[in-house]
Amino acid sequence: MSFDTSQVTADLAARGLRLTRQRRAVLDAIAAAPSSLSALQVYDAARSRCPELGLTTVYRTLEVLTELGALRRVHGSDHCESFVPASAAHGHTVVCSACGRVTEFTACDMRGIADAAAQETGYCITDHFLQLGGLCAACRKAAS
Amino acid sequence: MSFDTSQVTADLAARGLRLTRQRRAVLDAIAAAPSSLSALQVYDAARSRCPELGLTTVYRTLEVLTELGALRRVHGSDHCESFVPASAAHGHTVVCSACGRVTEFTACDMRGIADAAAQETGYCITDHFLQLGGLCAACRKAAS
DNA sequence: TCTTTAGTGAAAGTGGTTTTCAGTTTCAGA
DNA sequence: TCTGAAACTGAAAACCACTTTCACTAAAGA
Numbered sequence: 548m549s550f551d552t553s554q555v556t557a558d559l560a561a562r563g564l565r566l567t568r569q570r571r572a573v574l575d576a577i578a579a580a581p582s583s584l585s586a587l588q589v590y591d592a593a594r595s596r597c598p599e600l601g602l603t604t605v606y607r608t609l610e611v612l613t614e615l616g617a618l619r620r621v622h623g624s625d626h627c628e629s630f631v632p633a634s635a636a637h638g639h640t641v642v643c644s645a646c647g648r649v650t651e652f653t654a655c656d657m658r659g660i661a662d663a664a665a666q667e668t669g670y671c672i673t674d675h676f677l678q679l680g681g682l683c684a685a686c687r688k689a690a691s
Numbered sequence: 692m693s694f695d696t697s698q699v700t701a702d703l704a705a706r707g708l709r710l711t712r713q714r715r716a717v718l719d720a721i722a723a724a725p726s727s728l729s730a731l732q733v734y735d736a737a738r739s740r741c742p743e744l745g746l747t748t749v750y751r752t753l754e755v756l757t758e759l760g761a762l763r764r765v766h767g768s769d770h771c772e773s774f775v776p777a778s779a780a781h782g783h784t785v786v787c788s789a790c791g792r793v794t795e796f797t798a799c800d801m802r803g804i805a806d807a808a809a810q811e812t813g814y815c816i817t818d819h820f821l822q823l824g825g826l827c828a829a830c831r832k833a834a835s
Numbered sequence: 836t837c838t839t840t841a842g843t844g845a846a847a848g849t850g851g852t853t854t855t856c857a858g859t860t861t862c863a864g865a
Numbered sequence: 866t867c868t869g870a871a872a873c874t875g876a877a878a879a880c881c882a883c884t885t886t887c888a889c890t891a892a893a894g895a
Contacts, residue, residue, distance in 0.1 A: 562839075563766065563840085563841080564842090565841070565842075565891095566842090567842065567843085567890075567892095567894090568796065568893090569843075570842095571840080585882095586883080587881095587882075588758070598703075599843090599844080600843095600844085601843065601844035601845070602844085602845095602882095602883085603843075603844060603845080603883095603884080603885090604843060604882065605844080605846070606882095606884075607842085607843090616759075622766050622771065622820065626893080627766060627771040627772060628771060630757040637810075640824050641808055641812050641814045642818065643814065644817065645819075650808075650812045650814065651812075652808045652811045652812050653805035653811070654804065654808060654810075654811050655807075655808075656802060656803065656804065657804070659800065659803070659825065660798070660799060660800065660801070660804075660821075663796075663798035663799075663800075664785055664796045664798060664799075664823055665825075666798075667796045667797070667826040668785050668794045668796050668799050668824060668827075669825070670785045670787065670794065670825040670827050670828070671825045671831055672823050672824070672828045673788065673824055673825045673826065674783065674788075674820070674823070674824040674825070675823045675824065676766070676820075676821070676822045676823075676824070677804075677819065677820070677821050678819070678820045678824075679767075679805065679808055679814070679816050679818070679819045680817055680818040680819065680820070681809075681814040681815050681816040681817045681818070682814060682815045682817065683812075683813065684813040684814070686783075687815055707870070707871085707872075708872075708873090709860095709861075709862095709873080711860085711861095711872090711874085713873085713874075713875095714873095729851090730851080730852080731850095731851075743874095743875080744874095745872080745873085745874070745876070746851095746852090746876095747852095747853085747854090747875060747876080748873080748874085748875070750851095750852065750853075750875085751874090772851095777866060784891065830892035
C-alpha cells in the first residue's frame with residue numbers, strides 16, 4: 548500500500564499545512580508496514596528514513612494525518628491505538644490473528660444491524676465502529 | 692443492571708478464586724454506573740463502598756473479571772479502555788454520544804458483512820468487534 | 836530581503852498502569 | 866482447633882507512553 552502523495556499534500560495545503568520530510572517519513576513507514584503500527588513502532592520505522600526525526604513530531608504527525616483522513620486508528624487487543632493507511636473515505640479493517648496483517652474493506656452494509664439494535668435499545672444509531680478478525684489468505688495456506 | 696453474584700462466585704471458584712469484599716465493591720460500582728467507567732473512575736466509585744480499596748486491586752480485579760466474562764471492555768473515542776457489565780455471552784454495545792450511557796444489544800447477525808468482507812479481502816473471518824454510536828432515548832427526547 | 840507562521844526536536848513533566856513486597860485473609864486438611 | 870499453603874491485599878516505587886514547553890529552523894509570501 549502506498550500513498551497518493553499529491554492528494555495528501557493538497558489536503559494539508561487546504562489547511563495551511565505542509566508535507567515535510569518528517570511527515571513524509573511517517574507516511575512511508577506506515578505504508579510500508581505489513582500490519583498496523585503503534586506510535587512508537589512508527590517512530591522506530593520512520594527513523595531509518597529520517598534519523599533526526601523526533602518522537603514529538605511522530606505524535607503530532609499521526610494526529611494531523613488521522614484528522615486529515617490519510618490514516619485510520621485501529622484498536623488492537625494488546626495495544627489499543629495503532630495506525631494503518633486509510634484508502635477509502637469510509638472503510639473498516641480486518642486483522643489477521645496469526646500475522647497481524649491489516650487489510651481494509653469497504654463492504655459494510657450496517658443497516659440491518661443498526662435497525663435491529665435501534666429496536667432493541669431505543670437508540671437512534673448514527674455511527675459504528677467495526678473491526679473483523681480472522682486469518683489472511685497467506686496464513687490460511689500456511690496452516691493447512 | 693446488577694450482577695448475578697452467585698454466578699460470578701461460581702465462575703471465580705472454578706478457577707480457585709474468591710469473591711472478596713473488594714471485588715464485590717468493583718462489581719457493584721460498575722453495575723450501578725449509567726455509563727462505562729475507566730479504571731480510575733471505578734476506583735473512585737468503589738471506594739465509597741469500600742474505602743480501604745487500593746488502586747492496584749482495582750486493576751487486578753478488572754482484569755480477572757474481564758477474563759471471566761463478567762465485564763466487557765469498551766473502546767471510547769476519548770479514553771480507550773473502560774468497562775461495562777457483560778450480561779450476555781456474546782453482545783455488543785451502543786454508546787450514547789450525548790450522555791455517554793452504554794447499552795448492550797445482542798442482535799448481531801454479521802454473516803452478510805463477514806461474507807462480503809471475506810470475499811473482498813480473502814480472509815477467513817472468525818470474530819468481530821462492533822460498537823455502535825448514537826443517541827439514547829432520553830437524549831433524543833431532550834434534544835427535540 | 837524581511838516578516839510571519841508552520842514545523843521541529845530535546846528535555847522536562849504528567850499521569851495511567853504495572854511491579855514489587857511485606858503483609859493479611861481464607862480454606863482445606865491434620 | 867491448629868497449621869500450612871495459596872489467594873488476596875494496599876502502599877510505594879518503578880515504568881513508560883504520551884504531552885507540554887521552549888528555543889530554534891525552514892519555508893512561503895510581501
